[in-house]
Every structure is written in structure tokens, then in C-alpha cells.
Amino acid sequence: MGMSGRGHLRIYLGAAPGVGKTYKMLGEARRRHARGTDVAVGFVETHGRKYTEEMLDSMETVPRRIIDYRGASFTEMDLDAVLARRPDVALVDEMAHTNVPGSRNEKRWQDIEELLNAGIDVISTLNIQHLESINDVVEKITGVPQQETVPDRVVRAADQIELVDMTPEALRRRMAHGNVYAADKIDAALGNYFRVGNLSALRELALLWLADRVDAGLQQYRAEHDIDSTWEARERVVVALTGGPEGETLIRRAARIAARSAGGDLLAVHVARSDGLTGANPSKLAQQRNLVEQLGGTYHQVVGDDIPAALLTFAKAENATQLVLGGSRRSRFGSLFTGPGIGATTIRDSGEIDVHIVTHSLMGRGRLPRQRGSLSRRRKLQGFVLAVVLQPVLALILGLGGDTLNLTSNVLAFLFAVVVVALVGGMWPAMVTAIGGSLVLNWFFTPPKRTFTIADVNNALALLTFVLVAAMVSSVVDRAARRTREAARSAAESETLSTLAGSVLRGETALPALLERVREAFGMTGACLMERVDGDELTEIWRPLASAGTMTCGRPEDGDAEVPARDDLVLVLQGHQLAADERRLVGAMALYAAALVDGERLEEAAAEAKPLAEADKLRTALLRAVGHDLRSPLASAKASVTSLRSDDVEWSESERAELLETADESLDRLSRLVDNLLDLSRLQAGVLPVFTRPMALDEILPGVLSELGDEADQVTVDIPHTLPLVEADPALLERVVANLLANAIRYSPPGRPPLVTGSALGATVEVRVIDRGPGIPRQHRDRVFAPFQRLGDTDNTVGVGLGLALARGLAEAMQGTLQPEDTPGGGLTMVVSIPAAAARPDVPIPGARERSEQEGVE
Numbered sequence: 001m002g003m004s005g006r007g008h009l010r011i012y013l014g015a016a017p018g019v020g021k022t023y024k025m026l027g028e029a030r031r032r033h034a035r036g037t038d039v040a041v042g043f044v045e046t047h048g049r050k051y052t053e054e055m056l057d058s059m060e061t062v063p064r065r066i067i068d069y070r071g072a073s074f075t076e077m078d079l080d081a082v083l084a085r086r087p088d089v090a091l092v093d094e095m096a097h098t099n100v101p102g103s104r105n106e107k108r109w110q111d112i113e114e115l116l117n118a119g120i121d122v123i124s125t126l127n128i129q130h131l132e133s134i135n136d137v138v139e140k141i142t143g144v145p146q147q148e149t150v151p152d153r154v155v156r157a158a159d160q161i162e163l164v165d166m167t168p169e170a171l172r173r174r175m176a177h178g179n180v181y182a183a184d185k186i187d188a189a190l191g192n193y194f195r196v197g198n199l200s201a202l203r204e205l206a207l208l209w210l211a212d213r214v215d216a217g218l219q220q221y222r223a224e225h226d227i228d229s230t231w232e233a234r235e236r237v238v239v240a241l242t243g244g245p246e247g248e249t250l251i252r253r254a255a256r257i258a259a260r261s262a263g264g265d266l267l268a269v270h271v272a273r274s275d276g277l278t279g280a281n282p283s284k285l286a287q288q289r290n291l292v293e294q295l296g297g298t299y300h301q302v303v304g305d306d307i308p309a310a311l312l313t314f315a316k317a318e319n320a321t322q323l324v325l326g327g328s329r330r331s332r333f334g335s336l337f338t339g340p341g342i343g344a345t346t347i348r349d350s351g352e353i354d355v356h357i358v359t360h361s362l363m364g365r366g367r368l369p370r371q372r373g374s375l376s377r378r379r380k381l382q383g384f385v386l387a388v389v390l391q392p393v394l395a396l397i398l399g400l401g402g403d404t405l406n407l408t409s410n411v412l413a414f415l416f417a418v419v420v421v422a423l424v425g426g427m428w429p430a431m432v433t434a435i436g437g438s439l440v441l442n443w444f445f446t447p448p449k450r451t452f453t454i455a456d457v458n459n460a461l462a463l464l465t466f467v468l469v470a471a472m473v474s475s476v477v478d479r480a481a482r483r484t485r486e487a488a489r490s491a492a493e494s495e496t497l498s499t500l501a502g503s504v505l506r507g508e509t510a511l512p513a514l515l516e517r518v519r520e521a522f523g524m525t526g527a528c529l530m531e532r533v534d535g536d537e538l539t540e541i542w543r544p545l546a547s548a549g550t551m552t553c554g555r556p557e558d559g560d561a562e563v564p565a566r567d568d569l570v571l572v573l574q575g576h577q578l579a580a581d582e583r584r585l586v587g588a589m590a591l592y593a594a595a596l597v598d599g600e601r602l603e604e605a606a607a608e609a610k611p612l613a614e615a616d617k618l619r620t621a622l623l624r625a626v627g628h629d630l631r632s633p634l635a636s637a638k639a640s641v642t643s644l645r646s647d648d649v650e651w652s653e654s655e656r657a658e659l660l661e662t663a664d665e666s667l668d669r670l671s672r673l674v675d676n677l678l679d680l681s682r683l684q685a686g687v688l689p690v691f692t693r694p695m696a697l698d699e700i701l702p703g704v705l706s707e708l709g710d711e712a713d714q715v716t717v718d719i720p721h722t723l724p725l726v727e728a729d730p731a732l733l734e735r736v737v738a739n740l741l742a743n744a745i746r747y748s749p750p751g752r753p754p755l756v757t758g759s760a761l762g763a764t765v766e767v768r769v770i771d772r773g774p775g776i777p778r779q780h781r782d783r784v785f786a787p788f789q790r791l792g793d794t795d796n797t798v799g800v801g802l803g804l805a806l807a808r809g810l811a812e813a814m815q816g817t818l819q820p821e822d823t824p825g826g827g828l829t830m831v832v833s834i835p836a837a838a839a840r841p842d843v844p845i846p847g848a849r850e851r852s853e854q855e856g857v858e
Contacts, residue, residue, distance in 0.1 A: 007118070007119050007120045007121045008116075008122075008159040009116055009121075009122050009124070009157070009159055010028070010122070010158065010159060011095065011126055011155060011158045011160070011161045012024050012025050012124070012125045012126070012164050013127075013128060013161055013163050013164065013206060013210065014126070014128065015128050015202040015205070016127060016128075016171065016198075016199055016202050017127060018171055018174060019164045019165070019166040019171060020164055021126075021127075022045070022046070022093055022125055023052055024162070025091060025125055026044070026055035026059070028123060029041075029123060030059070032089055037088050038088040038089070039087060039089045039090075039091070040060050040061070040062055040082070040085055040087035040090055040091070041059055041090075041091045042077050042091055043064065043076070043077035043092050043093055044056055044061075044091055044093045045093050045094055062077075062078060062085055063081065064076060065103075067103065068102075069100050069101055069102060069774055070747050071747070076099055077108070077111060079103075079104055079105070079115075080104075082120070087120065089120070089123060090115055090121070090122050090123075091122075092112055092124045093125050095109050095130070095150055096108070099111070101777055102774070107148075112124060113154075126150060128206040128209065129142070129146050129202065130146060130149050130150055131149065131209065132149045132150060133152045134205055138202065138205070141198055141201045141202065142202075161210060163207070165206075168199035168200050168203065169196070172199070235264035236258075236264065236265045236267060237254045237257050237258040237264060237265065237266055237320065237322045238254075238267045238268075238269055238314065238315045238318065238320045238322070238323050239254035239267070240269055240270075240271070240323070240326075241268055242270070243270065243285045244284065244326070247284060250325075250326050251268060251288060251295065252295075253324060254266055254324040255297065265297070266296060266297030267297060267298055267300060267320065268288070268292040268300065269299075269301070269311065270299075270300075270301045270302075271301075271304050272301055272304075282585070282587070282588040283588045283590070283591055284587075286588055286591045287591065290591075307342050308346040309349070311323065311346060312346065312353070322354045322355075323346065323350065323355045323356070324355075324356045325342065325343050325346060325357055325358070326357075327357055327358065343355075343357050380426055381425070383422075383426055383428075383430070384428075384429045386420070387421045387425070387432045387433040390420070390421065390433065391414075391433065391436050391437060391440055392440075394413060394414065394440075395440050395444055398444075398445065407441070407445055410445045411463070414433075414434075414437035414441060415437075415466060415469060418430050418433045418437065418473060419477070422477040426478045427474045427475055431470070431471060434470030434474065437466070438463050438466060441463060441466070446463065511529065511545070511596050511600065512548060514589065514596065515527040515528070515547060515548035515593070518548075518586065518589050522573065522575075524549065524573045524574060525549050525551065526547065526548065526550050526551020526552075526574040527547065527548045527571065527573050528544050528547040528551050528559070528571075529569065529593050530553055530555075530569070530572055531543055531544075531568055531597075532568045532570075542556065551574045556572050559572035559573055559574045560573060560575060561576075561577055561583075561586075563587050565590035565591055565593055565594035566594055569590075569597065570590075571586065571589070571590040571593060573586070633666035633670040634670055637662075637670070640659040640663035641663055643659055644656065644659050644660070644663075690732065690813050692814060693727070693730075694725040694727060695726060695728060695733075696723075696726075697719050697723060697726065697765070698719055700733055701717060701719065701756075704734055704737050707734075708738065708742065711742070711745050714754070715745070715756060716755045716756070717755075717756045718756070718757045719756065719757065719758045720758060720759075723758050723759070723765055724760055724765060724836045724837065725837040726834040726836055727837045728814050728835075732814060733810075733814065733834065735810055736807045736811050736832055737756065737769065737832070739804065740804075740807055740832070741756065741769055743804060744769050744771035747773030747774065747828075748772060749772060749773065752772040754769060754770060754771040754772075755770040755771075756770075757770070761833075763835060763836050764834060764835055765834050765835075765836050766832065767831070768831055768832075769829070770823055770827065770828075770829045771823065771828055772825070772826060772827040773827050774826075775823065775826060775828045776820060804818075807830075811832055811834070814834060815835055816833050816834040816835065817832075818831070818832050818833075819831050
């Protein structure tokens with residue numbers, strides 16, 4: 001029971017209508033009722049299905065609420081009555097349903113939230129196509145847009161979700177037996193929405209969505225109970241990438257392992273050092289990331305200095321079951337000095353995670369790509385020169401001291417020389433200084449002198465310690481210099497990339513901005529991105545896509561450096577050759593340029609496809625909306641004329657007149673519909689002729705009332721004679737007001753006719769068409785101006801929904817506007833704003849004299 005706090009929500013989730021969600025819900029309700037639980041039906045929709053109605057019998061049902069909307073009556077769940085009844089469990093069907101305007105909440109799932117907050121348990125139903133996150137996917141699969149959706153967060157928060165599953169073949173058999181739809185709808189349903197392919201795809205979506213929710217629940221449970229061990233509920237394969245050339249082999253191998261288990265996940269991870277210094281090739285990593293995503297996997301990057309520990313921490317956090325590593329590239333000789341490698345350490349500490357060591361062509365062929373030397377060649381040469389010069393000078397100076405200095409002082413002096421040489425020339429000149437210094441100390445300052453013999457053990461130990469300390473100091477100084485240089489290079493690369501990103505974010509044209517930044521960053525005179533469009537390897541044809549600087553793009557060979565972005569794209573630079581480190585960064589930028597090209601082409605394709613999609617959407621809506629409305633008046637006129645021509649019946653004069661009147665009215669309806677369609681098409685094509693002139697509003701009223709026919713008697717007109725003239729096309733303005741009045745009459749309640757009035761506001765004149773109908777919610781007001789929309793209507797005889805769309809288009813064609821407002825006290829007011837005519841005394845205005853005489857202003 002949920003009465004003491006928030007209620008519990010149970011949802012029966014189905015892949016498609018007709019799988020038996022409501023039947024399952026009622027079965028669960030019967031079981032709970034048999035156990036003594038207080039169960040009440042808040043809202044259950046049987047859709048006329050026999051077995052569902054039988055399940056609903058004998059169950060207590062809270063009476064529904066009747067809501068009148070736009071002249072029709074609808075029934076909705078009476079939320080207040082259910083809250084007042086306060087059952088232990090309430091059954092609320094069709095969670096995604098949109099309530100009729102006038103209800104307390106817009107959506108039924110919001111009603112359910114109120115029931116849960118009141119402590120009432122709720123059992124509900126939902127189809128997978130109504131989930132917000134996959135609504136667009138369902139539309140692509142079925143071709144049917146779903147207007148009613150439920151946010152995923154609401155469904156994921158449910159205490160229980162049970163999948164009501166049924167194979168496509170079984171569901172189609174249920175439909176064929178008449179257990180889902182009426183007989184006249186079965187063939188159309190089986191041939192459209194309920195095709196086997198559609199049902200299979202929807203079923204897979206439902207299973208995958210529910211599997212993700214179950215997986216999220218499993219992760220939460222493991223976190224709450226501090227469970228670090230791997231639970232092999234779902235295969236997850238992690239592949240470790242170093243940015244080396246063997247990465248593609250590892251990714252494809254891992255993808256094959258994941259593919260062997262249905263639903264297996266592929267995750268690629270790269271471990272970066274915490275100091276930001278790494279030997280990984282960023283262009284290779286970018287290529288490998290693209291490959292992972294193409295194979296349906298995800299790419300991740302973690303930071304850690306202990307690579308095996310970082311890999312295993314990531315794998316355990318993702319509940320991975322298998323870890324794929326590449327075989328070591330170190331030689332056997334190198335392994336003797338560096339100890340167990342990453343693979344061996346990972347296997348030792350992996351626990352329950354299976355580790356795969358994948359062989360590749362680079363195994364045992366040396367260490368990872370070597371880093372460049374710590375210092376320049378010039379600095380090293382200076383170090384060697386200093387090492388050769390400093391040792392005899394230092395020996396001469398120490399020799400002048402005679403016996404006043406002991407061996408310890410001499411060793412410290414030579415150690416100082418080693419540090420100085422290491423700072424200047426790096427490790428190897430310092431090692432030369434250390435070895436040479438040990439020999440000098442042995443020959444000149446260690447008894448017996450002038451020999452390489454050492455009589456005292458302490459002296460031998462001192463010299464040995466000197467050599468070892470000198471070697472370690474040289475190594476540390478050299479490593480520090482290397483790290484300083486790498487840090488500077490990484491900072492420069494980061495600054496270059498951040499500058500590039502900033503230029504794009506500031507709105508510069510993406511591809512030219514990228515090429516200009518590359519040219520500036522590397523001191524080039526020109527940069528060009530070229531694409532191979534035709535030809536073979538011998539007769540390749542290239543075309544430039546974008547360029548920067550003074551370079552003339554001909555062929556890639558014309559530049560000083562070319563960096564491939566992919567097989568058909570190459571970045572060509574002119575100015576000087578690129579160093580190895582520079583090529584690495586330029587390679588990453590070339591990949592980014594390729595991504596920009598693909599993005600721009602996708603945008604162009606989308607822009608080209610958008611008008612076609614809109615046209616197709618408009619065509620579909622037109623066929624769907626006007627199919628009835630074109631046939632209805634045509635059929636009525638055809639029937640009247642056929643009856644008049646019939647020789648089998650003797651018609652009286654009154655009957656003949658009535659048939660002629662029916663034919664005349666039907667053809668008038670058809671003519672108005674065709675006129676509206678033609679005007680709307682002209683508006684959309686921008687070829688509607690508009691002839692504006694100064695005119696008075698009361699000029700158009702007789703034509704408006706005449707067009708409305710008998711309905712004109714329901715209209716109240718209150719146009720002040722003091723209004724200024726407007727600059728408008730009389731025929732178009734008449735159409736605007738007539739369409740608005742026809743819409744207002746349609747929704748005005750009996751005894752409360754619509755009102756037409758006008759007022760002046762600055763340089764505009766506003767015409768208001770006011771009704772006292774149900775109005776339109778603010779969030780839906782823009783929809784009423786879309787063609788073929790009849791918001792809230794269920795009666796196809798009221799037209800195709802062109803009136804308001806055409807009215808707004810005609811108003812805007814005359815440089816005016818059409819906006820909806822609330823009518824005080826309830827209803828809708830349509831406001832047409834038209835520019836006032838400029839006063840020009842030298843130009844006579846038709847109707848102005850008569851208007852002035854009426855106002856007594858002559």
C-alpha cells in the first residue's frame with residue numbers, strides 16, 4: 001500500500017497496440033482484489049474488445065467526468081472523484097493520453113502523478129512509441145507521427161515496469177481474428193502500421209529500452225551495496241588504445257568478441273598521463289575513435305600514471321567482462337631491464353575480468369615510439385666541448401692546491417663539473433665528464449699517484465660512488481629538460497587547439513578559419529584542403545575545397561608538406577617542411593577539417609531535403625485533410641443534379657428548387673475550398689498579387705456578410721466611423737475577415753454571437769473578431785495557423801483547416817499581422833493589424849468624401 005507516503009507506480013509496457021497491456025492490468029487488479037486490496041478503476045479504455053470488457057465486469061469504476069469542448073462532449077477520468085474515493089490501487093489506462101482542454105492537467109501522466117503524491121498506488125499502461133526519447137525513431141520506422149508522449153524520467157521513476165511481449169506474427173493473428181480492431185479497419189492496419197518489419201523493430205526498441213533500465217537499476221544496486229566484483233549480466237568488452245598503429249587491429253578484434261554475444265557493448269579507453277605528457281599520436285587516436293564509433297562502440301579517456309591500475313579501475317566501474325590489450329612492442333632485451341609489462345601486470349590484477357592479449361605485427365620490435373632527445377644538437381655539442389675542456393682545467397686548479405685538499409674535496413669538485421656539463425649538454429656529455437673525472441682523480445689524486453692502481457679501499461669506494469652519483473644526476477637533469485620541452489610543446493599544442501576552437505565559436509567560417517589558424521600557427525605562406533574527385537593512382541584529379549594565404553591549389557605535390565585527412569582528402573601546406581612533432585598536430589587538425597567538411601555537407605543535404613520533406617508533409621496532409629472535404633460537396637452536388645435528371649421521380653417545384661439550392665451551396669463550398677487552396681499555394685510560392693490602396697474598413701463589410709450567407713445574421717458589427725483609412729487590398733482583407741468570422745461562428749455558443757470591432761493604435765488599425773467560445777490554450781496557438789490543422793475538432797465536415805492559415809498569410813502579404821488573444825470572460829479574439837493609410841492631400845482617396853460627409857467633417 002502507498003497510503004502512508006507516495007504511492008507506487010506499476011506500468012505495463014507494450015511494443016504496439018493490441019499486445020494485451022490493458023488485459024494484463026485488469027488481471028493484476030483482479031488478483032489484488034481477491035487478496036483483499038481496495039481496487040478502483042479510474043479510467044480504462046476497452047476499445048470495444050470483448051475479452052477486455054469481460055475482465056472489466058464486476059470491478060468498481062469511478063464515474064468519468066463529462067467535458068464539453070467546441071460543441072462536443074468528451075469523457076475523461078474524474079481526478080477529483082478518484083482522489084475523494086482514495087482506493088488502495090487505481091487503474092489508469094493509456095498513460096500518454098492528452099486530456100481534453102478544460103481538464104485540470106494537460107496530460108494523463110500528470111493526473112497519475114497527483115494520485116501517487118496522494119499516496120494511491122497506480123497501475124497504468126504505455127506503448128513504447130509514446131516514450132519521448134524514441135518518439136522520432138518510431139516515426140522513422142512506421143511513418144506515423146506520435147503526438148502524445150511521456151517524458152522518459154516519468155517512466156523510469158516507476159517502481160515496476162513489466163513488458164507485455166508478443167511476436168509480430170501472433171499479434172497479426174490476433175488482429176486478423178478481430179480481437180484488436182473492427183473488421184473494416186483490419187486490412188488497412190495490417191498493411192500499414194502493423195507490418196511485420198514495423199512490429200519487429202518496435203519490439204526490439206521496447207526490449208532494448210527496458211534492458212537499459214534494468215542495467216541502470218543493476219548499477220545502482222551494485223553502488224548501494226558496495227559491490228566491486230564483475231557481474232556478467234551483459235557482455236562488455238573494453239579495448240585499451242595507446243594511439244599506436246596497432247590500435248585498429250585491437251578495435252576490430254574487440255568488436256568481433258562483442259558481436260559474438262548478442263547485445264554486447266564495445267568500449268575503447270585511452271589512458272592519458274596526469275601531467276598531460278604522452279607519446280600518443282593524436283591523429284591516430286582520432287582515427288581510432290572514428291573506427292570505434294563506426295562499429296557501434298563508445299570512446300573514453302581516463303587519466304592515470306599507473307596504466308594497468310587505471311585500465312582495471314575503468315573496466316570494473318563499467319562492469320566489463322573482457323579486456324583486450326595489444327602485445328608488448330618491447331624487445332626481450334628491453335624487458336630484462338623494465339620488468340613485467342602492462343599486459344602481465346593487468347593479467348595479474350584482473351580478477352574476474354578476462355584479459356585478451358592480441359598479437360600484431362609490431363610485437364617485440366622495440367619500445368613505444370621514442371621521444372625526441374631532450375636537448376638540441378648544438379647544446380649537446382657544447383656539452384661535449386665543455387666536458388673535454390673542463391676536466392684538465394679542473395685538474396690543473398686542484399693540482400695547484402697540493403696536499404691541502406683531500407680526495408673528498410676533489411671528488412666534490414668534479415661532481416660539480418658533472419652537474420654543470422649536464423645542465424649545458426645533457427646526459428651523455430655529463431657521463432663523459434663523470435668517467436673522465438674518475439680517471440683523472442685516480443691518476444692524479446689517489447695514492448699511488450701516476451698509476452691507475454688504488455691502494456685504499458675507501459678511495460675506491462669514493463670513486464665508484466662518484467661515478468654512480470654523477471650518472472644519476474645526469475639522468476635526472478636530462479629527464480627534467482626533456483619534460484620541460486614536452487610540457488612546452490603540449491602547452492603550445494593546447495593553445496593552438498584552443499585558439500582554433502575559439503575562432504570557430506566566435507562565428508568565423510569554420511573551414512577557412514581552421515586553415516588560417518594552421519597557416520599562422522606553423523608559419524606557412526599558404527594552406528589548402530584538397531579533395532580527390534576522380535581518376536586512378538596515375539591520373540588523379542584534385543579540387544580545392546578551401547584555402548588560406550597566398551597558395552595556389554593545384555595538386556598536393558605542389559606544396560611543401562601534405563598531411564592526409566583520409567583517402568580522398570589531404571591538407572597541403574606551403575612555406576617549409578614540417579617537423580615530426582608538427583606533423584602530429586597538423587594530422588589532428590586535418591582530421592578535424594575532414595569532420596568539418598562532412599558536417600557542412602550534411603547541413604547542405606539537410607537543407608536540400610528540408611523543403612522536400614516539408615513539401616511531402618504538406619502533400620500528405622493535403623491528401624489526408626481534403627479527401628473528404630473535396631468529395632463531400634462534389635458528391636452532394638452530383639447527387640442533386642443526378643436526382644433532377646432522373647425520369648423515375650416526378651419532382652415538385654419546391655423539391656426541384658431545394659435540389660438546385662443544395663447543388664448551388666455545395667458548388668459554392670467547393671469553389672471556396674479551391675480558392676483557398678490556390679491562394680495558399682500562391683502565398684507559399686510568393687506569387688500572390690497584392691494591390692493595396694487607401695480604403696475604409698466599412699467598404700469590405702457588405703462583401704464579408706454576403707459571403708457568410710445566412711450565418712451573417714449571427715454577427716454583431718461595431719466599426720467606428722472615426723477610424724482612419726487603411727492601406728490594404730480590399731479583396732484580400734475581405735477574405736481575411738470572412739475566414740475569421742466563419743471560424744468564430746463555428747465555435748460561438750448559441751445566443752452569444754461573435755463581434756467585429758475596430759480601433760486605431762498609432763500607425764496601425766486593428767480589427768478584432770471576438771467570440772465567446774472555448775478559446776485555445778496558449779501553448780497551442782501557433783498550431784492553429786498551420787495548414788490542415790483543426791485543433792480539437794473531430795468532425796471532418798467543418799473544413800480542412802485552411803481558414804486561419806490563409807488569413808494570417810493574406811494579412812502578412814499586406815504588411816499586417818494576425819495574432820490571437822484571450823477574450824475577457826472566456827473565448828478567443830483574433831486581432832488583425834493593418835497599416836493606416838498615409839495622409840496625402842494631393843491624392844484623392846476613393847470613398848473619402850462620402851466617409852467625411854457621414855462624419856460631418858466636410
